Amino acid sequence: xxxxxxxxxxxLLGGLYALFAAGLSLVFGIMRLVNLAxxxxxxxxxxxxxxxxxxxxxxxxxxxxxxxxxxxxxxxxLQTHLFNRVLGEDILPPLLVTFGLSVVxxxxxxxxxxxxxxxxxxxxxxxxxxxxxxxxxGLIPLATLGSAFAVIFALNQLFYRTALxxxxxxxxxDRVTVQLMGIYPQKVFAIAxxxxxxxxxxxxxxxxxRANFDPTIGPARLLYAFEAVIIGGLGSLWGTLAGGLxxxxxxxxxxxxxxxxxxxxxxxxxxxxxxxxxxxxxxxAND
Amino acid sequence: MSEGEPLLAxxxxxxxxxxxxxxxxxxxxLDPGGCVAIIGANGAGKTTLMRTIAGILRAGAGRxxxxxxxxxxxxxxxxxxxxxxxxxxxxxxxxxxxxxENLLIGAHERKGxxxxxxxxIYDLFPILRERRRNPGTALSGGQQQMVxxxxxxxxNPRVLLCDEISLGLAPVVxxxxxxxxxxxxxxxxxxxxxxxxxxxxxxxxxxxxCMMEGRVTLSGRPxxxxxxxxxxxxxxxxxxxx
Amino acid sequence: xxxxxxxxxxxxxGIAIAVVLVLGMIAVPVIGSxxxxxxxxxxLTLLVLxxxxxxxxxxxxxxxxxxxxxxGIGAYVMFACTILWGLDPLVGVLVGGVxxxxxxxxxxxxxxxxxxxxxxxxxxAVADIARLVASQWTALGGGTGTSLPKGTTKDMFGVPFVxxxxxxxxxxxxxxxxxWLALALALAMLTISxxxxxxxxxxxxxxVRDNLEAARSVGINPTxxxxxxxxxxxxxxxxxxxxxxxxxxxxxxxxxxxxxxWTAFVIxxxxxxGIGTLPGPILGALVFYALERLLADYGTVYLIALGLLxxxxxxxxxxxxxxxITDRTGFDLLPLGHAPPAPLSETRQPVPERT
Numbered sequence: 001x002x003x004x005x006x007x008x009x010x011x012l013l014g015g016l017y018a019l020f021a022a023g024l025s026l027v028f029g030i031m032r033l034v035n036l037a038x039x040x041x042x043x044x045x046x047x048x049x050x051x052x053x054x055x056x057x058x059x060x061x062x063x064x065x066x067x068x069x070x071x072x073x074x075x076x077x078l079q080t081h082l083f084n085r086v087l088g089e090d091i092l093p094p095l096l097v098t099f100g101l102s103v104v105x106x107x108x109x110x111x112x113x114x115x116x117x118x119x120x121x122x123x124x125x126x127x128x129x130x131x132x133x134x135x136x137x138g139l140i141p142l143a144t145l146g147s148a149f150a151v152i153f154a155l156n157q158l159f160y161r162t163a164l165x166x167x168x169x170x171x172x173x174d175r176v177t178v179q180l181m182g183i184y185p186q187k188v189f190a191i192a193x194x195x196x197x198x199x200x201x202x203x204x205x206x207x208x209x210r211a212n213f214d215p216t217i218g219p220a221r222l223l224y225a226f227e228a229v230i231i232g233g234l235g236s237l238w239g240t241l242a243g244g245l246x247x248x249x250x251x252x253x254x255x256x257x258x259x260x261x262x263x264x265x266x267x268x269x270x271x272x273x274x275x276x277x278x279x280x281x282x283x284x285a286n287d
Numbered sequence: 288m289s290e291g292e293p294l295l296a297x298x299x300x301x302x303x304x305x306x307x308x309x310x311x312x313x314x315x316x317l318d319p320g321g322c323v324a325i326i327g328a329n330g331a332g333k334t335t336l337m338r339t340i341a342g343i344l345r346a347g348a349g350r351x352x353x354x355x356x357x358x359x360x361x362x363x364x365x366x367x368x369x370x371x372x373x374x375x376x377x378x379x380x381x382x383x384x385x386x387x388e389n390l391l392i393g394a395h396e397r398k399g400x401x402x403x404x405x406x407x408i409y410d411l412f413p414i415l416r417e418r419r420r421n422p423g424t425a426l427s428g429g430q431q432q433m434v435x436x437x438x439x440x441x442x443n444p445r446v447l448l449c450d451e452i453s454l455g456l457a458p459v460v461x462x463x464x465x466x467x468x469x470x471x472x473x474x475x476x477x478x479x480x481x482x483x484x485x486x487x488x489x490x491x492x493x494x495x496x497c498m499m500e501g502r503v504t505l506s507g508r509p510x511x512x513x514x515x516x517x518x519x520x521x522x523x524x525x526x527x528x529x
Numbered sequence: 530x531x532x533x534x535x536x537x538x539x540x541x542x543g544i545a546i547a548v549v550l551v552l553g554m555i556a557v558p559v560i561g562s563x564x565x566x567x568x569x570x571x572x573l574t575l576l577v578l579x580x581x582x583x584x585x586x587x588x589x590x591x592x593x594x595x596x597x598x599x600x601g602i603g604a605y606v607m608f609a610c611t612i613l614w615g616l617d618p619l620v621g622v623l624v625g626g627v628x629x630x631x632x633x634x635x636x637x638x639x640x641x642x643x644x645x646x647x648x649x650x651x652x653x654a655v656a657d658i659a660r661l662v663a664s665q666w667t668a669l670g671g672g673t674g675t676s677l678p679k680g681t682t683k684d685m686f687g688v689p690f691v692x693x694x695x696x697x698x699x700x701x702x703x704x705x706x707x708x709w710l711a712l713a714l715a716l717a718m719l720t721i722s723x724x725x726x727x728x729x730x731x732x733x734x735x736x737v738r739d740n741l742e743a744a745r746s747v748g749i750n751p752t753x754x755x756x757x758x759x760x761x762x763x764x765x766x767x768x769x770x771x772x773x774x775x776x777x778x779x780x781x782x783x784x785x786x787x788x789x790x791w792t793a794f795v796i797x798x799x800x801x802x803g804i805g806t807l808p809g810p811i812l813g814a815l816v817f818y819a820l821e822r823l824l825a826d827y828g829t830v831y832l833i834a835l836g837l838l839x840x841x842x843x844x845x846x847x848x849x850x851x852x853x854i855t856d857r858t859g860f861d862l863l864p865l866g867h868a869p870p871a872p873l874s875e876t877r878q879p880v881p882e883r884t
Contacts, residue, residue, distance in 0.1 A: 034646035086843055091645045092592055093843045096800050100843070103793065103836035107829040163395065169383040170392050177379040179363035180341060180372070182396030182442065219788065223657060226650045230643075260672070264661040267654050271639060274651070278642040284383075 014248025015145030019203040020225035023196035029235035037101040039222025045204035075197030109215035120208035233280030301347035324492035331498040342366035372444035380423035387419040393441030401443030408437040429460035558705035573711040579810035587805035595652030599629035600770030601786035607771035622771040629767020660786035674781030803849025
């Protein structure tokens with residue numbers, strides 16, 4: 001019974017990791033960009049939400065809605081003026097630029113908000129839980145998992161049901177030929193990064209609602225998110241969700257055995273999956 | 288070459304790959320609704336010329352005029368908006384997209400209606416209607432070529448650039464594909480085809496350009512060109528030596 | 530560029546300057562202050578780390594974000610040798626380097642299955658595993674770490690001799706010994722890199738980076754060669770890590786396996802100086818040191834400046850400061866007979882952006 005409970009808690013945690021990873025997966029899939037600043041951008045989004053909350057006294061959920069367009073524009077600008085200038089066959093320049101952005105973002109946040117831990121005050125929902133058979137599930141973790149499913153579902157609809165999604169996939173396939181279709185890859189990339197940062201904003205909402213955060217926690221979250229993306233398989237959004245769940249469940253079981261083993265268990269699951277399937281659980285056929 | 292203003296005029300165009308010059312002052316004219324063929328051996332610069340007109344390669348000196356307006360400095364998506372679409376060498380279908388999606392993305396930037404849409408493309412190449420749910424890359428070479436042509440037509444271009452559309456296909460398949468050319472011309476779209484098969488080129492074009500080493504070495508109406516002259520222009524043998 | 534300045538005389542001038550510099554650096558513990566010795570020690574150790582990472586990323590195309598694994602393992606094994614097994618710390622340094630090298634073998638087995646960006650993330654995850662395992666090592670303090678017993682370095686190999694020779698305190702003598710070792714390591718690393726990169730194998734390595742297919746076609750086994758470089762760089766990084774922590778005298782999992790200190794800074798040094806060149810990391814280490822001195826009092830501002838500088842280099846001078854210098858003067862101190870990674874516009878077909 002206790003193992004089943006651990007499994008459930010792991011799945012709920014995995015929902016959060018899937019949210020961290022979804023934006024990364026989108027950007028990685030479309031432009032092969034490894035955004036090492038993604039974790040710090042999630043933390044930035046959390047501070048944006050916090051800022052809106054403390055300036056207006058709003059509920060974080062409403063504040064996050066206001067933060068969404070802000071972060072979209074920020075992502076669009078980042079891609080247009082920074083990432084697009086270094087994307088190419090050589091993976092090193094984009095890697096280093098996003099790495100530099102990570103260091104800059106983290107330290108700017110430290111400069112403005114200090115190293116103190118913060119939390120988003122969610123009000124009454126925070127303590128509420130629902131009882132499902134033998135399990136007691138926190139409302140916020142449940143909402144996190146639900147949002148992860150919703151985000152992945154919505155991104156899939158966007159990818160496979162809209163003209164924009166078609167342009168995403170075509171640009172991912174061949175960024176030269178797509179120009180013959182009248183499409184500028186740089187503009188497609190800018191929209192993609194904007195959407196990725198909107199997803200990051202949702203991730204930030206639940207990050208701040210579930211636990212304390214401070215400016216330095218980005219990189220560790222980035223690592224879990226990347227593990228989820230890689231385990232899932234490049235370009236597969238449902239794979240990313242599965243990857244998040246694998247990491248979450250592994251961490252929950254690790255923690256159940258020994259609290260110090262939580263993170264270690266997640267990493268070991270990552271290594272184990274890749275030893276068996278080097279291209280992840282759901283690799284795209286044509287890569 | 289003819290009376291009236293040409294639809295597409297290439298004037299003294301040059302192009303480079305890094306330090307390597309690939310085009311040396313090429314001239315070409317295409318009348319509204321016309322069809323010209325470019326022939327020449329591998330490495331003659333035919334594909335480079337197509338890619339430069341389409342805006343995929345940067346033009347050096349010279350001009351490309353569409354209806355008298357310069358387009359040689361425009362990026363590929365802008366060139367398309369002006370009405371020049373290209374069927375690239377090697378078809379270059381998008382593997383993540385189905386046949387129908389490959390066609391639809393050709394109309395990504397199109398505003399309003401025109402002669403070509405999914406229905407008229409399926410009428411032109413009926414087999415594609417049956418295969419429309421398949422991934423583009425799951426089709427035979429000839430069918431893929433049809434998708435590539437259809438995809439370019441979906442933007443309702445005024446000029447269609449076709450680069451080596453018969454390459455690697457069986458003669459019977461080539462015949463099917465070239466059967467579409469008159470119907471495309473009827474729709475008002477002018478065509479430039481790059482073709483290695485001289486017979487095929489002479490059959491469909493109003494005017495033929497022969498290229499060698501980045502230059503046009505011979506041009507004229509198919510009826511005015513002797514086999515010997517083409518042979519010489521193609522392989523670079525001068526008349527004196529022959 | 531300049532015609533009166535022949536390549537040969539440039540070379541001998543370069544060598545003369547280098548010899549004078551090296552002699553001066555050897556003399557620092559004798560004539561300089563102890564603070565200077567300690568500062569230069571950290572510059573030199575960062576330089577060795579940078580040369581190792583440059584070898585991986587700049588020449589072998591292996592963008593590792595997991596170099597802190599080797600620093601940490603080197604440090605932990607050196608502590609274990611000293612505290613648990615009573616060995617001389619300098620023997621511990623050697624054992625630490627070997628341990629890092631041994632660890633790199635299974636790590637390579639795993640990470641080499643991953644391409645490009647995956648490789649970067651994979652090495653990072655493995656390094657984090659190493660950190661978490663080290664924090665389970667209760668004999669060395671577990672998660673809180675441990676210190677070298679007082680006076681450990683006093684009896685360290687060579688220290689009593691230097692103490693008598695220079696007539697200084699044991700602590701200063703220990704600083705001098707570790708400093709000279711760091712200097713020796715830096716010079717050895719430079720020499721080995723230079724010789725290796727000009728050797729048939731080194732040229733093969735650069736061929737692998739520049740064109741995998743071409744390298745295969747001339748009979749180079751790219752994976753084996755890269756694995757060899759990865760393992761040797763793990764050894765060099767492990768040695769350096771152990772040496773650094775003799776100086777620090779206290780080890781914790783967070784400090785020994787810090788991705789910022791042992792990988793991020795190192796990457797910035799290489800990139801700012803000029804990746805894929807040998808003088809680049811030297812220049813980068815000097816700039817890094819200068820920035821640190823200038824801005825050290827403003828902790829976060831210093832890191833922001835470093836990050837912005839790294840981004841600026843990638844945007845405007847992809848071959849780093851050394852690339853700027855060679856472009857301006859046409860003078861190459863350590864010519865390797867190959868071109869460092871060219872900006873994309875030169876390697877790619879002339880393309881798309883005609884806006």
